[in-house]
Amino acid sequence: MPNLTIDGKQVEVPAGTTIIQAADKLGIDIPRYCYHPALPVSGNCRICMVEVEKQPKLQIACYTPVADGMVVKTSSPKVLEVRKTVLEFLLVNHPVDCPVCDQAGECKLQDYYMEHGQYDSRLGDVKVKKEKKAFSIGPTVMLDQERCILCTRCVRFADTITKTSEFGVFNRGDHSQLDVYPGKQLDNSYSGNVVDICPVGALTDTDFRFKCRVWYLSQTKSVCPGCSMGCNITVEWDKMRPHQHKKARVMRLKPRHNPEVNDYWICDKGRYNYKFIDENRIQHPQLKDDIISWDQAIDTVSTAFKSLKDSNRTNRIGVIASAQLTNEDLFVIRKFFKETLKGAQVDFRVPEKPGDSDNLLIKADKNPNTAGAVQILQADAEVAGIAQKAKSGEIDVLYVFGHDLVKLFGKETVEQIAKKVKLFVYQGSNVNDTCSYAHLNLPSSVYAEKEGTFTNCQQKVQRIWPAFLPMAESKGDWEIISLLSAKLGAPLPYQHSQEIFKDIAASMASFSEMTYEKISDQGMILKA
Amino acid sequence: MENTEKRRQELEKYFDAKGPFGLLRVSQMKRAWKQTNRRELNFWENTYLPMLFSGIYLTSKHFFYNVTFHILHLFGLRKDIKGAVTYQYPEMPRPLASRLRTRHRLTKREDGSPRCVACMMCETVCPARCIEITAAEHPDPNIEKYPAEFILDLGKCVYCGFCVEVCPEDAIRMDTGKLEIAEYSRESMIYNKKRLMDE
Numbered sequence: 001m002p003n004l005t006i007d008g009k010q011v012e013v014p015a016g017t018t019i020i021q022a023a024d025k026l027g028i029d030i031p032r033y034c035y036h037p038a039l040p041v042s043g044n045c046r047i048c049m050v051e052v053e054k055q056p057k058l059q060i061a062c063y064t065p066v067a068d069g070m071v072v073k074t075s076s077p078k079v080l081e082v083r084k085t086v087l088e089f090l091l092v093n094h095p096v097d098c099p100v101c102d103q104a105g106e107c108k109l110q111d112y113y114m115e116h117g118q119y120d121s122r123l124g125d126v127k128v129k130k131e132k133k134a135f136s137i138g139p140t141v142m143l144d145q146e147r148c149i150l151c152t153r154c155v156r157f158a159d160t161i162t163k164t165s166e167f168g169v170f171n172r173g174d175h176s177q178l179d180v181y182p183g184k185q186l187d188n189s190y191s192g193n194v195v196d197i198c199p200v201g202a203l204t205d206t207d208f209r210f211k212c213r214v215w216y217l218s219q220t221k222s223v224c225p226g227c228s229m230g231c232n233i234t235v236e237w238d239k240m241r242p243h244q245h246k247k248a249r250v251m252r253l254k255p256r257h258n259p260e261v262n263d264y265w266i267c268d269k270g271r272y273n274y275k276f277i278d279e280n281r282i283q284h285p286q287l288k289d290d291i292i293s294w295d296q297a298i299d300t301v302s303t304a305f306k307s308l309k310d311s312n313r314t315n316r317i318g319v320i321a322s323a324q325l326t327n328e329d330l331f332v333i334r335k336f337f338k339e340t341l342k343g344a345q346v347d348f349r350v351p352e353k354p355g356d357s358d359n360l361l362i363k364a365d366k367n368p369n370t371a372g373a374v375q376i377l378q379a380d381a382e383v384a385g386i387a388q389k390a391k392s393g394e395i396d397v398l399y400v401f402g403h404d405l406v407k408l409f410g411k412e413t414v415e416q417i418a419k420k421v422k423l424f425v426y427q428g429s430n431v432n433d434t435c436s437y438a439h440l441n442l443p444s445s446v447y448a449e450k451e452g453t454f455t456n457c458q459q460k461v462q463r464i465w466p467a468f469l470p471m472a473e474s475k476g477d478w479e480i481i482s483l484l485s486a487k488l489g490a491p492l493p494y495q496h497s498q499e500i501f502k503d504i505a506a507s508m509a510s511f512s513e514m515t516y517e518k519i520s521d522q523g524m525i526l527k528a
Numbered sequence: 529m530e531n532t533e534k535r536r537q538e539l540e541k542y543f544d545a546k547g548p549f550g551l552l553r554v555s556q557m558k559r560a561w562k563q564t565n566r567r568e569l570n571f572w573e574n575t576y577l578p579m580l581f582s583g584i585y586l587t588s589k590h591f592f593y594n595v596t597f598h599i600l601h602l603f604g605l606r607k608d609i610k611g612a613v614t615y616q617y618p619e620m621p622r623p624l625a626s627r628l629r630t631r632h633r634l635t636k637r638e639d640g641s642p643r644c645v646a647c648m649m650c651e652t653v654c655p656a657r658c659i660e661i662t663a664a665e666h667p668d669p670n671i672e673k674y675p676a677e678f679i680l681d682l683g684k685c686v687y688c689g690f691c692v693e694v695c696p697e698d699a700i701r702m703d704t705g706k707l708e709i710a711e712y713s714r715e716s717m718i719y720n721k722k723r724l725m726d727e
Contacts, residue, residue: 099697100646100647100672132669133671134669210663210673211663213648244661
């Protein structure tokens with residue numbers, strides 16, 4: 001293993017490592033445009049030049065393999081001078097329209113200019129203008145060729161990650177420009193990632209475009225609820241300026257690096273799957289057509305449960321839980337429906353059609369916590385069976401968590417269920433067709449308002465953090481169940497989801513030794 | 529001295545400076561101490577006559593001085609000596625300094641559209657958060673961004689002028705010379721793009 005010195009710090013790395021990787025390991029930041037750890041090295045931007053002792057010329061850090069005894073300087077006067085000139089070269093044809101550019105604030109060209117450039121413009125000629133300013137190259141991405149610095153990150157992304165090869169650099173010299181191949185469109189299922197990897201504002205997100213300046217955004221770590229892959233994401237939200245986006249809070253989702261799950265990527269479905277957080281939400285508890293208070297709502301449900309419990313007919317309770325809920329929610333559901341109301345029929349495995357899938361990230365199971373639900377709920381009933389029983393009048397109280405039964409079983413079945421059961425409770429975050437048939441609607445919070453854990457298809461337990469308070473009167477799913485449980489005379493000792501997780505870790509072998517601190521933001525694998 | 533010290537101690541009994549409203553009580557204490565230590569007035573002071581006459585003298589001095597010189601100025605005499613300066617506001621407004629910050633306006637391009645490119649710099653820098661810009665894609669592909677709406681709440685504005693300083697396009701200026709922006713409601717103090725451009 002070669003041993004080298006970077007800026008006076010010693011590091012030992014495996015042979016074949018490049019200088020930039022070794023510097024990253026030491027936490028030394030070398031500027032970069034074309035280098036991306038997940039893409040093949042291209043070495044065309046030349047900003048990562050470093051001084052290697054005993055070599056007459058500066059070397060590019062992204063492509064120079066380390067050697068034993070190498071001494072590297074990343075911020076010597078010579079290196080800083082070269083960075084400045086490289087920046088000047090990259091900016092020759094850049095329009096510097098930062099005020100209208102969406103990338104401003106997270107643009108590496110801006111950052112490095114402030115850090116290393118700071119030169120006075122020596123440009124005497126006019127900048128080369130491209131034919132069009134910004135134009136759409138697909139359903140999700142806009143391209144502005146003038147801003148492009150031809151780092152070819154997007155080209156390599158399309159060539160190696162998605163293998164769809166939409167991008168190319170056309171013409172030569174001053175006239176080279178990035179474009180999609182004639183007749184092609186950037187419409188693969190990972191197209192949004194090119195916006196993330198673009199170091200400048202050449203590729204911008206059509207969905208996010210002009211919605212909000214990036215410096216208004218707050219970030220909260222989370223996990224994508226779109227499928228069982230559980231890609232790590234950052235929820236980026238803004239509450240301070242509601243006029244800019246019709247009072248919506250979440251502005252965009254960005255992938256968060258996790259080498260074991262999603263690396264640097266996320267699919268487009270997951271990326272744009274955030275509108276439901278702010279739109280079409282159930283705001284208040286609602287009994288038939290009347291808006292009621294939480295006290296009244298809890299009273300209504302608990303009276304129904306109590307009468308069944310007192311007459312030993314808890315088997316006439318049907319519960320359709322959901323793999324969209326967190327492990328904590330499911331644990332409280334199990335405690336309540338399987339211990340307090342022992343005998344209730346609980347299941348979460350709804351007869352859904354498997355969705356689309358591929359070899360990269362998209363999984364056919366569209367629920368983020370199926371593995372966790374299997375582990376925690378240990379369900380024995382069958383959702384189709386519960387629905388059948390509800391239809392034939394063998395169930396008195398049907399409690400549904402967020403599922404759209406109309407989509408699953410058809411309108412007529414749900415209509416009949418609503419007629420046959422005495423109390424049909426729908427607890428969910430968004431309005432759907434089932435809501436109009438349910439007798440009682442309870443508003444619950446969405447994943448961005450919850451703290452908890454999801455278990456993905458790799459059996460990896462991953463944390464989600466609450467970004468903001470639940471909308472209107474909605475409450476967390478486990479909080480609602482705790483209220484019910486307390487009303488039935490079996491109060492649960494939980495104030496916070498962390499306490500529930502401690503209980504999960506203590507009572508279940510597969511979760512043993514896990515804590516929120518240990519799971520952190522990279523997740524932990526379940527024990528077999 | 530001994531007497532005043534004693535009085536202070538007496539007062540401290542009633543006003544506990546360490547209590548929950550400490551500061552308030554200290555100020556009460558000071559006021560009470562001042563009142564109890566006030567000097568006794570003498571005979572002439574008690575009649576109020578010396579102060580009355582000195583006040584009448586001062587007022588009359590200015591009155592006759594100004595009447596004399598303003599009348600003389602009317603006939604074009606003694607212009608070297610100035611009378612008191614008076615502006616007949618609001619009929620005759622006072623001249624404003626050229627750099628005085630007055631009500632904002634949005635400057636226009638040659639075609640009459642706003643110069644603003646909705647970069648949100650002013651909205652970001654505004655310490656009073658009185659600017660609300662809604663950006664949108666411009667129909668002309670050569671112009672990227674324009675303000676679909678530009679709202680400035682003069683009820684909140686503190687007239688710091690940061691928005692003018694920060695604007696990269698010289699799109700907002702505070703040079704209308706308008707200072708009288710009193711309104712009957714808060715809503716009418718909220719200026720939209722049209723009002724900022726045309727009024």
